[in-house]
Amino acid sequence: MKFGVVRFPGSCDEVDALMACRRFADAEILWHGDRDLAGVDAVVIPGGFSYGDYLRVGAIARFSPVMEAVKAHVLAGGPVLGICNGFQVLCEAGLLPGALLPNAGLRFLCRQVDVEVVNSDTPFTRACAAGDTLSIPVKHTTGRYYAPEETLREMDAHGQIILRYATGCNPNGSLADVAGVVNRDGNVMGLMPHPEHAVDPLTGSADGSCIFQSLMDHVEEGPARLAEARA
Amino acid sequence: MSGPAAVASHRALGLTDSEYDLIVDKMGREPNRVELAVFSLMWSEHCAYKHSKKLLRRLPTEGRHLLMGPGENAGAVSVGNGLAIAFKVESHNHPSAVEPFQGAATGVGGILRDVFAVGARPIAILDSLRFGELTSARSRYLLDGAVSGIGHYGNSIGVPTVGGEVYFEAPYEQNCLVNAMCLGIAPEERLIRSAAAGVGNLLVLMGARTGRDGIGGASVLASAELNSDDASKRPSVQIGDPFEEKKLLECCLELLERGTLRSLQDLGAAGLSSSSAEMASKGEVGLDIDVSKVPLREDDMEPFEIMVSESQERMLCVIEPQKLAQLQGVCERWEVRATAIGEVTGSRRLRVLAGGEAVGDMPVEALVDDCPLYDLAPARPEGQVYPAPQRTLDSHEPADILPALLASHNLSSRRPLFEQYDCLVGSRTVRRPGHADAAVLDLRPDGAQGAIAASIDGNGRRVACDPYTGTVEAVLECAANLACVGAQPLGLTNCLNFGNPERPHVAWQLERSVAGMADALTELGVPVVGGNVSLYNQSGDGPIYPTPVVGMVGAVPDPERAAGAGFSTEGHTVALVCSPAGTVSLSGSQLAKLHGEELPDRLPEIDVTGTRHVIEAVRDAVRDGELASAHDVAEGGLAVALAECCIEGGIGATISLPSYELEALFGEGAGRFLVSGPAEALESLAELATPIGAVGGEVLQIDRRWMWTLDELREAFGALALAFP
Numbered sequence: 023m024k025f026g027v028v029r030f031p032g033s034c035d036e037v038d039a040l041m042a043c044r045r046f047a048d049a050e051i052l053w054h055g056d057r058d059l060a061g062v063d064a065v066v067i068p069g070g071f072s073y074g075d076y077l078r079v080g081a082i083a084r085f086s087p088v089m090e091a092v093k094a095h096v097l098a099g100g101p102v103l104g105i106c107n108g109f110q111v112l113c114e115a116g117l118l119p120g121a122l123l124p125n126a127g128l129r130f131l132c133r134q135v136d137v138e139v140v141n142s143d144t145p146f147t148r149a150c151a152a153g154d155t156l157s158i159p160v161k162h163t164t165g166r167y168y169a170p171e172e173t174l175r176e177m178d179a180h181g182q183i184i185l186r187y188a189t190g191c192n193p194n195g196s197l198a199d200v201a202g203v204v205n206r207d208g209n210v211m212g213l214m215p216h217p218e219h220a221v222d223p224l225t226g227s228a229d230g231s232c233i234f235q236s237l238m239d240h241v242e243e244g245p246a247r248l249a250e251a252r253a
Numbered sequence: 254m255s256g257p258a259a260v261a262s263h264r265a266l267g268l269t270d271s272e273y274d275l276i277v278d279k280m281g282r283e284p285n286r287v288e289l290a291v292f293s294l295m296w297s298e299h300c301a302y303k304h305s306k307k308l309l310r311r312l313p314t315e316g317r318h319l320l321m322g323p324g325e326n327a328g329a330v331s332v333g334n335g336l337a338i339a340f341k342v343e344s345h346n347h348p349s350a351v352e353p354f355q356g357a358a359t360g361v362g363g364i365l366r367d368v369f370a371v372g373a374r375p376i377a378i379l380d381s382l383r384f385g386e387l388t389s390a391r392s393r394y395l396l397d398g399a400v401s402g403i404g405h406y407g408n409s410i411g412v413p414t415v416g417g418e419v420y421f422e423a424p425y426e427q428n429c430l431v432n433a434m435c436l437g438i439a440p441e442e443r444l445i446r447s448a449a450a451g452v453g454n455l456l457v458l459m460g461a462r463t464g465r466d467g468i469g470g471a472s473v474l475a476s477a478e479l480n481s482d483d484a485s486k487r488p489s490v491q492i493g494d495p496f497e498e499k500k501l502l503e504c505c506l507e508l509l510e511r512g513t514l515r516s517l518q519d520l521g522a523a524g525l526s527s528s529s530a531e532m533a534s535k536g537e538v539g540l541d542i543d544v545s546k547v548p549l550r551e552d553d554m555e556p557f558e559i560m561v562s563e564s565q566e567r568m569l570c571v572i573e574p575q576k577l578a579q580l581q582g583v584c585e586r587w588e589v590r591a592t593a594i595g596e597v598t599g600s601r602r603l604r605v606l607a608g609g610e611a612v613g614d615m616p617v618e619a620l621v622d623d624c625p626l627y628d629l630a631p632a633r634p635e636g637q638v639y640p641a642p643q644r645t646l647d648s649h650e651p652a653d654i655l656p657a658l659l660a661s662h663n664l665s666s667r668r669p670l671f672e673q674y675d676c677l678v679g680s681r682t683v684r685r686p687g688h689a690d691a692a693v694l695d696l697r698p699d700g701a702q703g704a705i706a707a708s709i710d711g712n713g714r715r716v717a718c719d720p721y722t723g724t725v726e727a728v729l730e731c732a733a734n735l736a737c738v739g740a741q742p743l744g745l746t747n748c749l750n751f752g753n754p755e756r757p758h759v760a761w762q763l764e765r766s767v768a769g770m771a772d773a774l775t776e777l778g779v780p781v782v783g784g785n786v787s788l789y790n791q792s793g794d795g796p797i798y799p800t801p802v803v804g805m806v807g808a809v810p811d812p813e814r815a816a817g818a819g820f821s822t823e824g825h826t827v828a829l830v831c832s833p834a835g836t837v838s839l840s841g842s843q844l845a846k847l848h849g850e851e852l853p854d855r856l857p858e859i860d861v862t863g864t865r866h867v868i869e870a871v872r873d874a875v876r877d878g879e880l881a882s883a884h885d886v887a888e889g890g891l892a893v894a895l896a897e898c899c900i901e902g903g904i905g906a907t908i909s910l911p912s913y914e915l916e917a918l919f920g921e922g923a924g925r926f927l928v929s930g931p932a933e934a935l936e937s938l939a940e941l942a943t944p945i946g947a948v949g950g951e952v953l954q955i956d957r958r959w960m961w962t963l964d965e966l967r968e969a970f971g972a973l974a975l976a977f978p
Contacts, residue, residue, distance in 0.1 A: 031588055032496045034411020038680045041698060070678065071409050074496025129977070130404050130673050161408075161675045219677045224695065224812060226677075226685070 023241045025049035025234075026062030028092070028108075030083050034070030035218065039105065042218035042230070046238045054086040063241040064101045065092055067108030069161075069216055079122065079164045080110035089115055101145045101237055102210045106162055109202075109212030118205055118212045119177060120169030125162070126195025132161035134226060136188035137201045137215055141181040144204050145240035146211040149232040156185075156229035158215040160193050165214040167196035167203070174198060180206060185213055262286075266293035272625065279619035287605055287613035290557040292620065294523035295530055298788055301624035304754040305786040308629070308764060311771045316780035318743040321444060324535075326370035326519055327437070328782020329444055330743040332808055334701035337441045339373035342381070342434035342709065342748045342804045344787035348490045349431040353398025354405070357431045358493040361406040362565050364435040366519035369502050370568065372445040372509045373437025376679055377694055378407050379709040380417040380433045381748070381802045385426030386643070387662050387976055392421065395429045396976060402493075403433065404673045409495035410502070414674035415682055415692035416707060421662045422714055424639060427792035432748045432785075434709050434804040438699055443509060447518040448535035449571045449597050454515060456529070456540060456595040457580060460501045460567040464550030467491035467524070467563025497566040504587035505568060513576050513583065520567040526560045526620075528569045529595075530603055534621035539600035545608045546594045556605060556612045571597060631764045632757035637854045639717055639798065644849025651892065651918055652959050654844060658889045658919065659896055659969040662976075663843055666900075669974045683812045688901065690737035690885050691807075693815045704812035706740035708805055712888070713750075713798030715921075718841035719856040720762040724769035724801050726856075729864050729923045730887060731805045732777055736868045737883040737926070738815035739875035740807030742777060747784040747803050752796025754788050762799035763788075770801060776861045779805065816875045816883040819902030820929050823949040825881050827898075827906055828935050828942040829891065830871055830926040832863035837920030843888045844919040857922070864924030870941050871926050879934035886925035892918040892955065894927045896966050899953045905963060908946035908955045918955075 025043035029036045029051050036051060043049035043066060052059060059065065072083035083089070089111075096102055096117055104112040112118045125131060139147055139154040150156070169177065174197060177183055185202030192199045194214070202213030217230025263273040266289065276284055276292050284292060294300060302309065314322045320337050321329040327341035345360025361378060368375045380403055385392035396419075407414045412435070449456070467490065508514050516536070518528045525542065533540045544559040554562075572580055577593065584591040598604070603620060605613030646657045658664055671686040683704055684693035691708040710731040716723030732742050747770065752759040774781065790797045809815055820827070839845055840853045874880050882902065886894040891910075899905055910917055928935065928942070935942050954960045 032409075032499045034409075034499065035678055038678060041680055070411055071496070071499075074409070074494070076496070129401075130408055130675070132672055132675050132677065159677055161677060216677070219680065222680075224683055225680060226682075 023047040023238055024062045025064050025066055026052040026059055027066045027068055028052045028054065028088055030054045030072035030086060032071045032074050033068055036068040039066050039068040039218040042221045042234060045221055046234045052088055054088045057087045057091050059091045059095055064103065064237050065095060067102065067104040067111050069106030069108060072107055072111060080107060080114040083111045084115040096210055099209055101240060103146060103237065104212040105216055105218060106214055109214060110164065112210060112212045117210050118203060119173055120167055120203065122164050123166040123168050124164050125166055130163045131193050132159065133193055134159045135191040135193055135215065137185045138188050140186055141184040143181060144184055144208050146204065146233055146236050147184055148239055149235040155188055157227045158217055158220040158230050159226065160215050162214055165194040167200040169197065177203060182206065263289060263293065266290065267297055268293050272296060275625065279616060279623055285613065287557040287560060288615055290561050291526040291613065291615060294526050294561055295620040296624040299522050300527050302786055303624055304627050304629060304788060305749065306626050308767045311767055312781045313771065313774050314780050316744060319780050319782060320441060321371065323781060323783045325446055325783065326367040328744060328746060329371060330782060330806060331441060332705055332743065335441050336696065336699060336701050337373065337439050337444055338436055338705055338806055339368050339371045339439065340434065340436040340746055340804065340806055341367050341783050342432055342746045342802060343367065343785040344430065344432045344748050344750060346428065346430050346750065346787050346790055349399055350427065350429050352490040353395045354402040355490050355492055357399040357402030358406040359491045359565055360431050360433045361403055362493045362495065362498055363521050364433045365410065365412060365498065366521065366568065368435045368437035369505055370447065370517050370519040372443045373439035374506055375412045375435050375437045376681060377436045377692065377707060378412055378414045378433060379692065379707060379804060380414065381709050381711055382419040383425040383430035383713060383800060384421050386421050386423055389426060392426060393976055399431050400670050400673055406493055406495045408675040410499045411678050413676045413678045413682055415676050415694065416686050417709060419667065419670065420713065422798055423642060424795065424797050427794055428790045428797050430750050430797065430800060432802050434746060436707055436806060445509060445514065445517050447516050447532050449532040449538050449540060450515055450536045451573065452538065452597050452599045454571050454597045455574050455577060455593045456542065456597065457570050457572055457591055458547060458567060458594045459570065459584060459589055459591045461494065461497050461564055462548045462550040463559055463562045464564045465554065465558060465562065468558060468561055491563050491565050493565050500587045500589050501566055501568060504584055504589040507583050508580060513572060513580050515571040515573065517568060517570045520569060522563065524560065524562045530617055530620045532569065533603060533617045539598040539602045539617060540595055541598055541604045541606060542595035543606040546592055548590055548592055556607045560605060629754055629760035629764055630757050631761035633761050634758040637852050638758055639852055641849055641851040642846050646847035649915065654919060655892050655896060655961065656965065656969040657847055658843055658893050659966060660972040661843065661847060662973060664889045664893055665972040666970045669977050684738060684815055684817065689815060689817045690734040691740060693738050693809055693812055695812055704809040706735050706738045706807045706809050708734035709802060710734065711800055711802035713800035715841055715856065716766060716801060717798040718852045720765035720799055721769040722856040722859060724766040725773040725859055725861060726923045727801060727803055728770055728773035730885060731803050732868050733885040733924065733926065735805055735807040736872035737875065737885055738809060739872055740809045741872060742779045742805045742807045744782040745774060745779050745803055745805045746782055747801060749786045750790055750797065750800040750802065751788050752791040759796055766799055766801050773861060776865055810876060814875060814878040816880050818884040818898060819882055820898045820904050820906060820948040821881045821902050823904065825929045825948040826932040826935055826944050827908065827927065827929050827946045827948060828944045830867060830928055830938055830942045832860055832867045832924055834860045834863045835922055835924055837890065837916060837922035839916050839920050842890065842919060842921045859923050867924045867941055870938055871928065874937050877937065879930055879937055880928045881930040882928060884927045886927055888921060890919040890921050896953055898927055899963060900966050900970055903963065904948055905950035905952045906946055906948050907950065910945055910956065913956055
């Protein structure tokens with residue numbers, strides 16, 4: 023199993039994501055200018071910044087050559103995880119519903135928060151149980167999740183809201199406490215909290231491990247086994 | 254001698270008449286416009302340290318862990334495993350007082366470049382900030398702007414801000430202080446120096462285009478007092494672009510890894526002038542620079558403007574001509590501009606060309622070494638020169654005093670600031686800001702064992718009371734903070750923020766402060782690896798509090814054992830650890846400030862050797878893994894430290910003391926710690942530790958007379974949140 027972590031100009035959490043992935047499987051950096059994914063099984067679009075984000079966050083990164091390959095990978099059913107800026111890029115690219123707006127407090131905020139697993143029936147959360155609480159940090163200026171009411175209702179109905187901030191922990195004013203979502207097909211996830219910063223108790227928490235573990239299980243064991251387990 | 258036009262011109266550029274005459278003497282003729290501009294910056298206080306150089310020679314600069322001492326872009330110490338930590342603190346005070354967001358942002362950008370200029374990857378930022386009282390709208394504006402600016406640059410470039418300190422005192426009202434410290438990591442053999450070498454080698458400018466921003470920053474802003482027309486100086490403040498710098502950083506580190514570069518230097522104060530002259534001076538060579546080759550942001554710039562521009566995100570390197578293609582390949586990949594703008598010569602002269610025409614020709618030695626150094630004329634003032642602070646508390650009852658101290662802006666929780674900084678990127682942060690007395694950074698991501706710790710400290714109020722003792726205290730406090738996480742200091746960087754050194758009482762403060770720093774460092778056996786001097790920090794209202802800021806880096810063998818500040822476990826014993834000869838006093842304390850008392854004109858003498866023993870004992874106990882928590886007792890005294898340990902740990906404590914005088918509860922003095930742990934674990938601290946109570950419950954109770962719930966303490970401690978609506 024191999025993870026690929028995209029590096030855009032100005033990326034800054036890609037090495038953290040790479041190190042987190044390597045705790046579970048092979049992982050390598052994917053260069054923004056390449057149109058091929060070097061045969062990786064799962065793609066991580068990391069947090070931090072891309073192209074300086076001086077325009078709208080993620081608005082330029084979505085046009086980079088590597089994103090064409092990421093879209094093809096998604097169409098083929100391959101899993102893609104977008105963390106923070108990666109979530110923003112995936113929304114800009116139209117691979118995830120909704121958008122991320124400036125925090126209600128209008129400031130950058132770095133804080134350990136509790137998030138609840140709403141749906142454990144996805145490639146990204148299958149190693150968790152619904153109702154689990156994960157302690158994972160957030161750090162962003164633009165993390166207030168927004169989608170039109172109708173969209174949000176549909177997402178809810180299809181189990182697409184997979185992580186919510188625990189009561190009292192919503193750091194940014196996200197609608198319905200949304201912290202992480204998947205696309206309708208279930209193979210693209212975006213979340214604002216940073217699981218790559220929560221893989222070692224020494225640096226604060228290991229609760230983010232379950233996201234990477236889930237992805238690895240998904241690739242190694244395949245979706246069939248999950249369906250079996252459910253049955 | 255000089256005609257009237259030249260007089261006006263050199264004076265406007267900050268040179269005295271006698272300095273100008275000396276320049277004419279060294280040149281053998283009148284300097285032209287380009288040369289005068291370059292000289293004025295190279296001979297400014299900011300670049301030449303002309304009022305501080307002699308004093309700084311008193312500081313110890315030798316140590317067995319030292320790899321690179323003062324004089325390079327940053328100093329460096331060995332942390333074992335073949336790894337070096339490069340670090341330095343620098344001020345960006347005047348730009349921040351004029352435009353706080355960009356001033357602070359580019360302060361961070363500048364110190365990051367200093368660190369990667371020596372080949373180290375920046376891994377942490379700490380900052381030290383001073384503002385006027387937050388009752389003033391100007392101070393709230395400066396605080397908000399500076400904090401946003403630091404966050405903007407550090408967060409965007411992906412270097413965590415892991416610690417820092419901030420104080421609010423009226424003398425900083427006009428002239429705030431923004432000092433930023435950066436730590437970087439590199440394999441020891443990768444460290445690179447800035448000396449230009451190899452006649453015929455190319456000088457290559459990398460990074461951003463050169464514009465008119467920051468022209469004259471070093472002389473106009475950094476080397477003169479602030480005046481009421483400072484808004485008109487805004488064009489002298491540079492604009493930062495962390496995205497550009499991130500690309501430049503990665504590009505430079507890749508070039509160093511490939512061995513492409515012979516030397517590397519960042520462009521900071523005085524831009525190309527200073528960076529090229531320094532490189533030539535250290536390499537004992539000359540440089541020819543063709544300004545017509547410098548990529549410009551505006552195409553009608555004069556040669557002198559190109560030479561003195563302080564546009565950000567630029568680096569200068571020397572390479573062998575055959576490596577140009579390799580360099581360009583790497584730069585293209587990172588989308589970084591790179592232009593050969595000159596070459597190394599054997600002339601020992603800095604020649605400025607504009608196309609084919611020579612527009613400046615100066616001896617390197619005259620630029621770098623010949624600026625006159627001035628002796629200070631120190632005189633101790635009669636009595637205290639600073640006005641008494643505004644009284645904000647009348648009560649002398651501990652029940653009222655503790656919440657008032659916790660809510661005072663110098664003591665309240667720094668969390669509203671820290672939360673605006675990414676403290677996590679890099680995955681090294683073992684102890685986050687506020688959780689422990691020093692930041693702890695894991696070295697395992699770099700393939701090494703153990704961790705390092707860093708802290709930055711300074712207390713202008715105490716130094717204003719007594720420049721010598723106040724500075725000794727700052728150094729000891731920094732070492733004490735490191736001890737709490739089990740770190741042994743390896744080196745220190747300093748930033749000396751003072752007023753106008755030409756005033757006798759400021760000269761006296763500076764002289765006594767450096768003497769105190771030298772004595773404390775000699776006692777601790779810690780060398781200075783580099784730093785910065787920021788003088789002329791004063792306005793019409795007078796000088797700032799004298800503010801030496803010190804940053805230390807230490808080694809932590811086992812980060813799992815780095816103690817947090819907060820109490821952790823019901824039933825643990827709480828002990829006060831201090832030297833038997835240690836003294837505490839309310840004189841110059843935070844309580845004295847709330848009571849509106851005038852600053853004293855001296856502080857009680859410190860038993861430095863005894864304090865060192867206490868610091869070492871605490872460090873050893875933490876390293877042995879015996880303590881559950883360790884916290885330095887600093888401003889606000891014992892009662893405030895107890896409250897902090899309860900709030901941070903989320904658990905109460907029951908305390909009884911031998912004395913309940915205000916001095917025992919709120920007095921301040923060096924070398925005192927609050928520790929907690931199982932009773933038998935505290936025995937290793939022997940006669941230094943006095944058990945004073947036990948951890949547990951939901952309240953902090955002192956002598957049954959006084960009791961505060963955790964919620965009451967938290968509410969008071971959260972006061973600074975109001976400054977960030």
